[in-house]
Amino acid sequence: MAAKASQTGLMALWKRGWSEIPEVMGSSVMAVIGLTMGVIGLKHYYDNDGDNRKYKNVYTVYRPDDPRVQNIKQ
Incomplete structure (x- = not known):
């Protein structure tokens, strides 16, 4: 299910990337989750x-x- 060539914007870029290079897109999502954590x-x-x-x-x-001195653990 490829995105139409006439579509523009971030969502179209995401759909096109997901259909062409799913490994990179999935890895990017995991990287963002890991950095956030x-x-x-x-x-x-x-x-x-x-x-x-x-x-x-x-x-x-x-x-x-x-x-x-007040923050020193005894």
């Missing part, structure tokens, strides 16, 4: 203070009046 996961990680671990590889010394 990655961005949402990264936002969730940083919103929940994901870089503040209880056990660290590198230690940092903070002064008692530093505002970051």
